Amino acid sequence: MATSTSLVTELASRNKKIAAAHQPIPTFAEMGEMGVGLPHVIVLTCVDPRCIPEYFLNLHPSDGVLVTRNICGHIAPALNDILALDAFLSIKEIMIVHHTDCGATHFTDDIVRETMKKRLPSSSHTEVDNIKTFGAIKDLEQSVRDDIALLKAAPLVRKELADAAVGFVYDLKTGELTPVRL
Ligand SMILES: [Zn+2]
Structure with a gap:
Protein backbone atom coordinates (compact mmCIF):
# COMPACT_ATOMS: atom_id res chain seq x y z
CA MET A 1 0.00 0.00 0.00
CA LEU A 38 -23.07 34.19 -8.49
CA PRO A 39 -23.55 30.99 -6.44
CA HIS A 40 -26.69 30.86 -4.30
CA VAL A 41 -26.78 27.22 -3.21
CA ILE A 42 -24.67 25.37 -0.64
CA VAL A 43 -24.32 21.60 -0.68
CA LEU A 44 -23.06 20.25 2.64
CA THR A 45 -21.89 16.66 2.71
CA CYS A 46 -19.32 14.19 4.02
CA VAL A 47 -15.55 14.09 3.46
CA ASP A 48 -15.83 10.42 2.49
CA PRO A 49 -14.10 9.80 -0.88
CA ARG A 50 -17.13 7.74 -1.96
CA CYS A 51 -19.45 10.68 -1.42
CA ILE A 52 -18.59 13.14 -4.18
CA PRO A 53 -21.33 15.69 -4.84
CA GLU A 54 -19.67 16.86 -8.06
CA TYR A 55 -20.34 13.30 -9.28
CA PHE A 56 -23.76 12.43 -7.86
CA LEU A 57 -25.21 15.89 -8.59
CA ASN A 58 -23.33 16.25 -11.91
CA LEU A 59 -22.06 19.67 -10.86
CA HIS A 60 -20.38 22.15 -13.18
CA PRO A 61 -18.81 25.52 -12.32
CA SER A 62 -21.62 27.38 -14.12
CA ASP A 63 -24.21 25.74 -11.81
CA GLY A 64 -23.10 28.11 -9.07
CA VAL A 65 -23.19 25.46 -6.37
CA LEU A 66 -20.87 25.81 -3.38
CA VAL A 67 -19.74 22.57 -1.77
CA THR A 68 -18.57 22.24 1.80
CA ARG A 69 -17.60 18.91 3.36
CA ASN A 70 -16.77 17.67 6.82
CA ILE A 71 -17.15 14.41 8.76
CA CYS A 72 -20.70 13.24 7.99
CA GLY A 73 -21.78 16.62 6.56
CA HIS A 74 -22.71 18.29 9.84
CA ILE A 75 -23.94 21.84 10.29
CA ALA A 76 -21.88 22.75 13.37
CA PRO A 77 -18.38 22.60 11.76
CA ALA A 78 -19.77 24.27 8.61
CA LEU A 79 -21.52 27.12 10.35
CA ASN A 80 -18.81 29.76 9.91
CA ASP A 81 -18.61 28.95 6.19
CA ILE A 82 -22.39 29.15 5.84
CA LEU A 83 -22.53 32.52 7.62
CA ALA A 84 -19.68 34.00 5.57
CA LEU A 85 -20.99 32.67 2.25
CA ASP A 86 -24.47 33.97 3.05
CA ALA A 87 -23.00 37.38 3.89
CA PHE A 88 -21.10 37.48 0.57
CA LEU A 89 -23.64 35.86 -1.70
CA SER A 90 -27.11 35.82 -0.09
CA ILE A 91 -27.53 32.06 -0.16
CA LYS A 92 -31.01 30.86 -1.11
CA GLU A 93 -30.88 27.13 -0.41
CA ILE A 94 -28.84 24.65 1.61
CA MET A 95 -28.80 20.97 0.69
CA ILE A 96 -27.58 18.63 3.46
CA VAL A 97 -26.57 15.18 2.24
CA HIS A 98 -25.54 12.35 4.52
CA HIS A 99 -24.76 8.94 3.03
CA THR A 100 -25.14 5.22 3.64
CA ASP A 101 -22.24 3.40 5.32
CA CYS A 102 -20.90 6.75 6.55
CA GLY A 103 -17.75 6.38 8.65
CA ALA A 104 -19.51 8.49 11.27
CA THR A 105 -21.79 5.49 11.94
CA HIS A 106 -18.75 3.24 12.47
CA PHE A 107 -16.98 5.13 15.24
CA THR A 108 -18.09 6.77 18.48
CA ASP A 109 -17.02 10.08 19.93
CA ASP A 110 -15.60 8.18 22.90
CA ILE A 111 -13.30 6.13 20.63
CA VAL A 112 -11.92 9.38 19.17
CA ARG A 113 -11.45 10.84 22.65
CA GLU A 114 -9.63 7.74 23.90
CA THR A 115 -7.34 7.66 20.85
CA MET A 116 -6.48 11.33 21.29
CA LYS A 117 -5.78 10.88 25.01
CA LYS A 118 -3.34 8.03 24.25
CA ARG A 119 -1.38 10.40 22.01
CA LEU A 120 -1.55 13.54 24.14
CA PRO A 121 -0.13 14.43 27.55
CA SER A 122 -2.59 14.10 30.43
CA SER A 123 -2.58 17.90 30.78
CA SER A 124 -4.61 17.99 27.55
CA HIS A 125 -7.22 15.41 28.51
CA THR A 126 -9.73 17.84 30.01
CA GLU A 127 -9.60 19.84 26.79
CA VAL A 128 -10.29 16.65 24.82
CA ASP A 129 -13.25 15.86 27.09
CA ASN A 130 -14.61 19.34 26.52
CA ILE A 131 -15.03 18.72 22.77
CA LYS A 132 -18.70 17.82 22.62
CA THR A 133 -18.67 15.74 19.45
CA PHE A 134 -16.44 14.57 16.63
CA GLY A 135 -19.42 13.92 14.37
CA ALA A 136 -20.29 10.32 15.24
CA ILE A 137 -23.91 9.39 14.58
CA LYS A 138 -26.18 6.38 15.02
CA ASP A 139 -29.09 7.04 12.67
CA LEU A 140 -28.61 8.64 9.24
CA GLU A 141 -32.07 10.16 8.81
CA GLN A 142 -32.18 11.40 12.39
CA SER A 143 -28.74 12.90 11.91
CA VAL A 144 -30.01 14.92 8.93
CA ARG A 145 -33.02 16.05 10.99
CA ASP A 146 -30.77 17.02 13.90
CA ASP A 147 -28.51 19.06 11.62
CA ILE A 148 -31.45 20.91 10.08
CA ALA A 149 -32.78 21.58 13.58
CA LEU A 150 -29.36 22.92 14.56
CA LEU A 151 -29.38 25.27 11.55
CA LYS A 152 -32.85 26.52 12.46
CA ALA A 153 -31.75 27.07 16.08
CA ALA A 154 -28.52 28.88 15.14
CA PRO A 155 -29.09 32.50 16.22
CA LEU A 156 -26.86 34.04 13.51
CA VAL A 157 -28.46 32.20 10.58
CA ARG A 158 -31.20 34.09 8.72
CA LYS A 159 -34.60 32.44 9.23
CA GLU A 160 -35.37 32.41 5.47
CA LEU A 161 -32.12 30.54 4.85
CA ALA A 162 -32.66 28.02 7.66
CA ASP A 163 -36.19 27.42 6.39
CA ALA A 164 -34.79 26.74 2.91
CA ALA A 165 -32.59 23.86 4.11
CA VAL A 166 -33.43 20.43 2.76
CA GLY A 167 -31.96 17.07 3.74
CA PHE A 168 -31.21 13.88 1.82
CA VAL A 169 -29.56 10.51 2.29
CA TYR A 170 -27.31 9.42 -0.59
CA ASP A 171 -27.27 5.67 -1.18
CA LEU A 172 -23.77 4.52 -2.19
CA LYS A 173 -25.19 1.40 -3.83
CA THR A 174 -28.03 2.84 -5.93
CA GLY A 175 -26.59 6.34 -6.39
CA GLU A 176 -29.97 7.81 -5.44
CA LEU A 177 -30.76 10.67 -3.08
CA THR A 178 -33.76 10.14 -0.82
CA PRO A 179 -35.32 13.21 0.81
CA VAL A 180 -35.48 13.12 4.60
CA ARG A 181 -38.83 14.11 6.03
CA LEU A 182 -38.54 16.56 8.88
ZN1 LIG B 1 -19.48 9.87 5.59
Whole structure:
Protein backbone atom coordinates (compact mmCIF):
# COMPACT_ATOMS: atom_id res chain seq x y z
CA MET A 1 0.00 0.00 0.00
CA ALA A 2 1.32 3.43 -0.93
CA THR A 3 2.33 5.78 1.86
CA SER A 4 0.48 9.07 2.08
CA THR A 5 3.62 10.90 0.89
CA SER A 6 3.94 8.86 -2.26
CA LEU A 7 0.22 9.15 -2.95
CA VAL A 8 0.48 12.93 -2.70
CA THR A 9 3.38 12.82 -5.16
CA GLU A 10 1.27 10.71 -7.50
CA LEU A 11 -1.69 13.08 -7.16
CA ALA A 12 0.54 16.04 -8.03
CA SER A 13 1.73 14.22 -11.13
CA ARG A 14 -1.87 13.41 -12.08
CA ASN A 15 -2.52 17.16 -11.98
CA LYS A 16 0.16 17.73 -14.63
CA LYS A 17 -1.82 15.54 -17.04
CA ILE A 18 -5.12 17.19 -16.15
CA ALA A 19 -3.63 20.68 -16.46
CA ALA A 20 -2.30 19.88 -19.95
CA ALA A 21 -5.89 19.53 -21.20
CA HIS A 22 -7.36 22.17 -18.89
CA GLN A 23 -9.86 24.70 -20.21
CA PRO A 24 -9.54 28.04 -18.36
CA ILE A 25 -12.24 28.56 -15.72
CA PRO A 26 -13.71 32.08 -15.75
CA THR A 27 -12.99 34.59 -13.01
CA PHE A 28 -15.95 36.11 -11.14
CA ALA A 29 -15.53 39.23 -13.29
CA GLU A 30 -15.65 37.15 -16.48
CA MET A 31 -18.68 35.26 -15.18
CA GLY A 32 -20.42 38.60 -14.66
CA GLU A 33 -19.64 39.61 -18.26
CA MET A 34 -21.00 36.23 -19.44
CA GLY A 35 -24.20 36.74 -17.48
CA VAL A 36 -23.49 33.81 -15.16
CA GLY A 37 -24.96 34.51 -11.74
CA LEU A 38 -23.07 34.19 -8.49
CA PRO A 39 -23.55 30.99 -6.44
CA HIS A 40 -26.69 30.86 -4.30
CA VAL A 41 -26.78 27.22 -3.21
CA ILE A 42 -24.67 25.37 -0.64
CA VAL A 43 -24.32 21.60 -0.68
CA LEU A 44 -23.06 20.25 2.64
CA THR A 45 -21.89 16.66 2.71
CA CYS A 46 -19.32 14.19 4.02
CA VAL A 47 -15.55 14.09 3.46
CA ASP A 48 -15.83 10.42 2.49
CA PRO A 49 -14.10 9.80 -0.88
CA ARG A 50 -17.13 7.74 -1.96
CA CYS A 51 -19.45 10.68 -1.42
CA ILE A 52 -18.59 13.14 -4.18
CA PRO A 53 -21.33 15.69 -4.84
CA GLU A 54 -19.67 16.86 -8.06
CA TYR A 55 -20.34 13.30 -9.28
CA PHE A 56 -23.76 12.43 -7.86
CA LEU A 57 -25.21 15.89 -8.59
CA ASN A 58 -23.33 16.25 -11.91
CA LEU A 59 -22.06 19.67 -10.86
CA HIS A 60 -20.38 22.15 -13.18
CA PRO A 61 -18.81 25.52 -12.32
CA SER A 62 -21.62 27.38 -14.12
CA ASP A 63 -24.21 25.74 -11.81
CA GLY A 64 -23.10 28.11 -9.07
CA VAL A 65 -23.19 25.46 -6.37
CA LEU A 66 -20.87 25.81 -3.38
CA VAL A 67 -19.74 22.57 -1.77
CA THR A 68 -18.57 22.24 1.80
CA ARG A 69 -17.60 18.91 3.36
CA ASN A 70 -16.77 17.67 6.82
CA ILE A 71 -17.15 14.41 8.76
CA CYS A 72 -20.70 13.24 7.99
CA GLY A 73 -21.78 16.62 6.56
CA HIS A 74 -22.71 18.29 9.84
CA ILE A 75 -23.94 21.84 10.29
CA ALA A 76 -21.88 22.75 13.37
CA PRO A 77 -18.38 22.60 11.76
CA ALA A 78 -19.77 24.27 8.61
CA LEU A 79 -21.52 27.12 10.35
CA ASN A 80 -18.81 29.76 9.91
CA ASP A 81 -18.61 28.95 6.19
CA ILE A 82 -22.39 29.15 5.84
CA LEU A 83 -22.53 32.52 7.62
CA ALA A 84 -19.68 34.00 5.57
CA LEU A 85 -20.99 32.67 2.25
CA ASP A 86 -24.47 33.97 3.05
CA ALA A 87 -23.00 37.38 3.89
CA PHE A 88 -21.10 37.48 0.57
CA LEU A 89 -23.64 35.86 -1.70
CA SER A 90 -27.11 35.82 -0.09
CA ILE A 91 -27.53 32.06 -0.16
CA LYS A 92 -31.01 30.86 -1.11
CA GLU A 93 -30.88 27.13 -0.41
CA ILE A 94 -28.84 24.65 1.61
CA MET A 95 -28.80 20.97 0.69
CA ILE A 96 -27.58 18.63 3.46
CA VAL A 97 -26.57 15.18 2.24
CA HIS A 98 -25.54 12.35 4.52
CA HIS A 99 -24.76 8.94 3.03
CA THR A 100 -25.14 5.22 3.64
CA ASP A 101 -22.24 3.40 5.32
CA CYS A 102 -20.90 6.75 6.55
CA GLY A 103 -17.75 6.38 8.65
CA ALA A 104 -19.51 8.49 11.27
CA THR A 105 -21.79 5.49 11.94
CA HIS A 106 -18.75 3.24 12.47
CA PHE A 107 -16.98 5.13 15.24
CA THR A 108 -18.09 6.77 18.48
CA ASP A 109 -17.02 10.08 19.93
CA ASP A 110 -15.60 8.18 22.90
CA ILE A 111 -13.30 6.13 20.63
CA VAL A 112 -11.92 9.38 19.17
CA ARG A 113 -11.45 10.84 22.65
CA GLU A 114 -9.63 7.74 23.90
CA THR A 115 -7.34 7.66 20.85
CA MET A 116 -6.48 11.33 21.29
CA LYS A 117 -5.78 10.88 25.01
CA LYS A 118 -3.34 8.03 24.25
CA ARG A 119 -1.38 10.40 22.01
CA LEU A 120 -1.55 13.54 24.14
CA PRO A 121 -0.13 14.43 27.55
CA SER A 122 -2.59 14.10 30.43
CA SER A 123 -2.58 17.90 30.78
CA SER A 124 -4.61 17.99 27.55
CA HIS A 125 -7.22 15.41 28.51
CA THR A 126 -9.73 17.84 30.01
CA GLU A 127 -9.60 19.84 26.79
CA VAL A 128 -10.29 16.65 24.82
CA ASP A 129 -13.25 15.86 27.09
CA ASN A 130 -14.61 19.34 26.52
CA ILE A 131 -15.03 18.72 22.77
CA LYS A 132 -18.70 17.82 22.62
CA THR A 133 -18.67 15.74 19.45
CA PHE A 134 -16.44 14.57 16.63
CA GLY A 135 -19.42 13.92 14.37
CA ALA A 136 -20.29 10.32 15.24
CA ILE A 137 -23.91 9.39 14.58
CA LYS A 138 -26.18 6.38 15.02
CA ASP A 139 -29.09 7.04 12.67
CA LEU A 140 -28.61 8.64 9.24
CA GLU A 141 -32.07 10.16 8.81
CA GLN A 142 -32.18 11.40 12.39
CA SER A 143 -28.74 12.90 11.91
CA VAL A 144 -30.01 14.92 8.93
CA ARG A 145 -33.02 16.05 10.99
CA ASP A 146 -30.77 17.02 13.90
CA ASP A 147 -28.51 19.06 11.62
CA ILE A 148 -31.45 20.91 10.08
CA ALA A 149 -32.78 21.58 13.58
CA LEU A 150 -29.36 22.92 14.56
CA LEU A 151 -29.38 25.27 11.55
CA LYS A 152 -32.85 26.52 12.46
CA ALA A 153 -31.75 27.07 16.08
CA ALA A 154 -28.52 28.88 15.14
CA PRO A 155 -29.09 32.50 16.22
CA LEU A 156 -26.86 34.04 13.51
CA VAL A 157 -28.46 32.20 10.58
CA ARG A 158 -31.20 34.09 8.72
CA LYS A 159 -34.60 32.44 9.23
CA GLU A 160 -35.37 32.41 5.47
CA LEU A 161 -32.12 30.54 4.85
CA ALA A 162 -32.66 28.02 7.66
CA ASP A 163 -36.19 27.42 6.39
CA ALA A 164 -34.79 26.74 2.91
CA ALA A 165 -32.59 23.86 4.11
CA VAL A 166 -33.43 20.43 2.76
CA GLY A 167 -31.96 17.07 3.74
CA PHE A 168 -31.21 13.88 1.82
CA VAL A 169 -29.56 10.51 2.29
CA TYR A 170 -27.31 9.42 -0.59
CA ASP A 171 -27.27 5.67 -1.18
CA LEU A 172 -23.77 4.52 -2.19
CA LYS A 173 -25.19 1.40 -3.83
CA THR A 174 -28.03 2.84 -5.93
CA GLY A 175 -26.59 6.34 -6.39
CA GLU A 176 -29.97 7.81 -5.44
CA LEU A 177 -30.76 10.67 -3.08
CA THR A 178 -33.76 10.14 -0.82
CA PRO A 179 -35.32 13.21 0.81
CA VAL A 180 -35.48 13.12 4.60
CA ARG A 181 -38.83 14.11 6.03
CA LEU A 182 -38.54 16.56 8.88
ZN1 LIG B 1 -19.48 9.87 5.59
